[in-house]
Amino acid sequence: MTVAGREGKAGRGPLRAFRRGPDGGRRRGRLLAGLGLVTAGLLALHRFVPNTPGRLGSLLESFLFWLGPFTALLLLCAAVRRARAALLVLLVPAVAWAVAFVPLLLPAPSPGARxxxxxxxxxxxxxxxxxxxxxxxxxxxxxxxxxxxxxxxxxxxxxxxxxxxxxxxxxxxxxxxxxxxxxxxxxxxxxxxxxxxxxxxxxxxxxxxxxxxxxxxxxxxxxxxxxxxxxxxxxxxxxxxxxxxxxxxxxxxxxxxxxxxxxxxxxxxxxxxxxxxxxxxxxxxxxxxxxxxxxxxxxxxxxxxxxxxxxxxxxxxxxxxxxxxxxxxxxxxxxx
The missing domain is CATH 3.60.10.10 (Endonuclease/exonuclease/phosphatase)
Structure with a gap:
């Protein structure tokens, strides 16, 4: 009774997402981490994406900015799932996006001469x-x-x-x-x-x-x-x-x-x-x-x-x- 009770409480605890078996939180965490790695690769290495067929490289580069909001969505999903490993992995595309685009979001300098x-x-x-x-x-x-x-x-x-x-x-x-x-x-x-x-x-x-x-x-x-x-x-x-x-x-x-x-x-x-x-x-x-x-x-x-x-x-x-x-x-x- 006591052991079972403790196990029941553990099942409702913060690690619950990781105790759902092969189709539970661990698999979803691996999926999120995998998507994060792919996103990081696209952000950092987009120049290496071939332009044929269909000019895929240009297509990716046309909407490169939107990989940032996509990464934010992945981070939110990882936080909800309490997938700590995925959260850590997703910091990689978040940093890559920030390096590329955060400067554009900073306040503009005051107008100068000339x-x-x-x-x-x-x-x-x-x-x-x-x-x-x-x-x-x-x-x-x-x-x-x-x-x-x-x-x-x-x-x-x-x-x-x-x-x-x-x-x-x-x-x-x-x-x-x-x-x-x-x-x-x-x-x-x-x-x-x-x-x-x-x-x-x-x-x-x-x-x-x-x-x-x-x-x-x-x-x-x-x-x-x-x-x-x-x-x-x-x-x-x-x-x-x-x-x-x-x-x-x-x-x-x-x-x-x-x-x-x-x-x-x-x-x-x-x-x-x-x-x-x-x-x-x-x-x-x-x-x-x-x-x-x-x-x-x-x-x-x-x-x-x-x-x-x-x-x-x-x-x-x-x-x-x-x-x-x-x-x-x-x-x-x-x-x-």
């Missing part, structure tokens, strides 16, 4: 309120506004609404740049991937004469990607990014600011021709797409000869993207 505020926004060709979108962007107080999917008749609305505060602008195809500061030479860029036969003009370069010297500003819209049964269809985007990377490599400018809908995150290896040459924001997640439930920042502002202290999103407009406001701090002496 900074430009840049808004990047894909306004959407089916935007039903271009006037309201333009006014919202102008109210941001940005120095530069880069827009994609500019189509008639909405283009005339953007020109009209932005002109009072942004007297300088240039449009090439479906991309455009509005500026508070004078623009110099502007030209279209050919980054059209092979196989595209229809008219396709989605990149420009403009010289911006800022108070801190001349800046080469790029506005681009890389081809869209699609997720389907065969994986991530990003071949055209990757080809276009490689073409643009070649243009950047040949650009002699000391200072470059690139704003665009790149249809990819800065972790995505498909954008390596750009991200290997340009600095990304140091603070701020600024998840921009889709606007209704943002999962990734595919609207980017990157820079060379400068660093990018912070990025944040602005309130939703009539687009399926959120606008992104990015601070760019220019280095070096101003040009005469």
């Amino acid at each position: 900074e430009l505020a840049v808004v990047q926004h894909n306004v959407a060709d089916d935007n039903t309120d271009p006037a309201g979108t333009a006014r919202a962007l102008a109210d941001s107080g940005a120095d530069l506004i880069a827009l994609q999917e500019l189509v008639d008749p909405a283009l005339a609305v953007y020109r009209r609404e932005l002109a009072p505060r942004y007297p300088y602008h240039s449009v090439r195809g479906t991309v455009g740049l509005w500026s508070r500061h004078p623009l110099g030479a502007t030209r279209a860029l050919d980054i059209k991937p092979g196989g595209v036969t229809e008219p396709w003009q989605r990149a420009l370069r403009a010289e911006v004469r800022t108070p801190y010297g001349e800046v080469a500003a790029y506005v681009v819209h890389l081809p869209s990607v699609r997720l389907g049964p065969g994986g991530l269809a990003s071949a055209r985007r990757d080809e276009s990014a490689a073409l643009l990377g070649g243009v950047l490599a040949a650009d002699p400018s000391d200072r470059i600011v690139l704003a665009g809908d790149l249809n990819g995150t800065v972790d995505d290896r498909g954008l390596a021709p750009l991200t290997s040459r340009l600095a990304a924001p140091e603070r701020g997640l600024a998840l921009s797409y889709p606007a209704a439930l943002p999962l990734a920042r595919i609207d980017q502002v990157l820079a060379r000869g400068a660093h990018v202290p912070a990025a944040r999103t602005l309130p939703a407009t009539g687009s399926d993207h959120l606008p992104v406001l990015v601070r760019v701090s220019l280095h070096g002496p101003a040009r005469p």
Whole structure:
């Protein structure tokens, strides 16, 4: 009676989850630990995940941030199950995620001297309120506004609404740049991937004469990607990014600011021709797409000869993207 009673109490104690036999808490603890190790491996070694078939590597890197919430869910399950070994193992992916993403969550530094505020926004060709979108962007107080999917008749609305505060602008195809500061030479860029036969003009370069010297500003819209049964269809985007990377490599400018809908995150290896040459924001997640439930920042502002202290999103407009406001701090002496 006494022994049985003690055993009964032990069965109701804190180790109960480990006394359920082969199908009980121990097995669930091993499963959680296994998932934790896989998650840690994906976070730390994602560059080694092959991109074929289906560009699995790029797909993983597009949503790498969300392995953090997944790890938090695993930790919660391990805590509920009182699986102490699994809790210890799950600290590994938690630390790996923290190293990669916690810096983005830290408070942004105060604005400093010699900074430009840049808004990047894909306004959407089916935007039903271009006037309201333009006014919202102008109210941001940005120095530069880069827009994609500019189509008639909405283009005339953007020109009209932005002109009072942004007297300088240039449009090439479906991309455009509005500026508070004078623009110099502007030209279209050919980054059209092979196989595209229809008219396709989605990149420009403009010289911006800022108070801190001349800046080469790029506005681009890389081809869209699609997720389907065969994986991530990003071949055209990757080809276009490689073409643009070649243009950047040949650009002699000391200072470059690139704003665009790149249809990819800065972790995505498909954008390596750009991200290997340009600095990304140091603070701020600024998840921009889709606007209704943002999962990734595919609207980017990157820079060379400068660093990018912070990025944040602005309130939703009539687009399926959120606008992104990015601070760019220019280095070096101003040009005469």
